[in-house]
Amino acid sequence: MALLDGIHHVAIICSDYARSKAFYTEVLALPVIDENYRAARNSYKCDIGLPDGSQLELFSFDGAPPRPSRPEAQGLRHLAFRVSDLTAVIDALSAKGVACEPVRTDPYTQRRFTFFADPDGLPLELYEQP
Structure with missing residues (x-):
């Protein structure tokens, strides 16, 4: 018996929150489930739905470093x-x-x-x- 039933969400830290939110909701046409501004962190969190019930979480964090990309990095x-x-x-x-x-x-x-x-x-x- 598998211990896991599936993926609930994948979290993404964005360099430009508004641009990424527009990409996932307008370009990919995914619906916003919930969106909150967390003042203590000066951070937005947006839950975006996928048709199978899983979600993407978009976050904004000041000063987050860019993601290492090519050559392929661990993670x-x-x-x-x-x-x-x-x-x-x-x-x-x-x-x-x-x-x-x-x-x-x-x-x-x-x-x-x-x-x-x-x-x-x-x-x-x-x-x-x-």
């Missing part, structure tokens, strides 16, 4: 979103000015996938699972 490698029609999602993102890498096929699962980035360069994956 979270990327965040993958499951999609049923990869081509349709790529086309929708392209229409909003978001560039995706060329589509690849996973050699083990034979599923198609691609990567794009959020406003802070966080690598995001689209993984097709019809």
Whole structure:
């Protein structure tokens, strides 16, 4: 028996909170569940919903250092979103000015996938699972 049931949320610290919130809610069309300003931390926290019930948490923190990226660093490698029609999602993102890498096929699962980035360069994956 598995101990875990799934992912509840993934937390992201943003360099520009308003820009990242717009990206996830307007470009990716995800709904805001809750948003709070935490005065003691001078920080915003925004809970954003995904269709499967999981969430993204966006945070703002003054002076947060940039994320190490390339070459690949230890820690979270990327965040993958499951999609049923990869081509349709790529086309929708392209229409909003978001560039995706060329589509690849996973050699083990034979599923198609691609990567794009959020406003802070966080690598995001689209993984097709019809």
